[in-house]
Amino acid sequence: MTLNPKLTKLLNEQINNEMSSSYVYLAMAAWFEQTPYSGFAKWMFTQSREETMHALKFYQYLVDRDAKVELQPIAKPKMDFKSPLDVFQHSLKQEQRVTQQINDLFEVAEQVKDHASKNLLLWFLNEQMEEEKTVGDMLNRLKLAGNDTASLLVLDREAGSRPSAGGAPDVTPGA
Ligand SMILES: [Fe+2]
Numbered sequence: 001m002t003l004n005p006k007l008t009k010l011l012n013e014q015i016n017n018e019m020s021s022s023y024v025y026l027a028m029a030a031w032f033e034q035t036p037y038s039g040f041a042k043w044m045f046t047q048s049r050e051e052t053m054h055a056l057k058f059y060q061y062l063v064d065r066d067a068k069v070e071l072q073p074i075a076k077p078k079m080d081f082k083s084p085l086d087v088f089q090h091s092l093k094q095e096q097r098v099t100q101q102i103n104d105l106f107e108v109a110e111q112v113k114d115h116a117s118k119n120l121l122l123w124f125l126n127e128q129m130e131e132e133k134t135v136g137d138m139l140n141r142l143k144l145a146g147n148d149t150a151s152l153l154v155l156d157r158e159a160g161s162r163p164s165a166g167g168a169p170d171v172t173p174g175a
C-alpha cells in the first residue's frame with residue numbers, strides 16, 4: 001500500500017521534530033556539564049540519544065514503506081538556562097508538544113485508514129506517556145527540593161543512575 005502523501009510529509013516532519021528534540025536535549029546536557037550536576041548532564045545526554053533513535057525509527061519506517069525521505073535543517077536550540085528546574089520545565093513543555101504532534105499524526109493515519117502507520121504511532125504515543133511522566137516526576141521533586149543543595153544533589157545522583165542507551169539503536173518499527 002502506497003503511503004498517503006500527506007502522511008508521508010508529516011512523517012518526514014516528525015524525523016525533523018525528533019532530531020530537533022535530540023538537539024535540544026544535547027544543549028541541555030551541555031548546559032549541565034558547566035555545572036556540578038554531572039548526573040543531570042548524563043541523563044540529558046542519554047535522552048538526546050533516545051530522541052535520535054526516535055528519528056531513526058521514523059526514517060526506517062519511511063524507507064520500509066518505500067516512501068521518499070526529505071531531511072530539513074535543524075534549528076539552533078536554546079543553550080542558556082537558569083536552574084535545573086528551568087531545564088526540566090522546558091523539557092516537559094517540549095515533550096507535551098511532541099505528544100501533540102504524534103496525536104495529530106495518528107489522526108491523519110486514521111483518516112486515511114493506514115493501520116500500519118497507526119501501529120507505529122501507537123508505540124510513540126506510549127513512549128510519550130512514559131517520557132511526560134518521567135520528566136513530570138523529576139520536575140515535581142525539583143520543585144520540592146527548591147534551593148536546598150543537598151536535596152538537589154540527591155536528585156542529581158538519581159538522574160545519573162539512569163542506564164545509558166548503549167549499543168546500536170533499535171530502529172525496528174514497533175520494537
Ligand atoms: Fe521522541
Ligand SMILES: [Fe+2]
Nearest residue numbers: 051095098131
Ligand atoms: Fe521525547
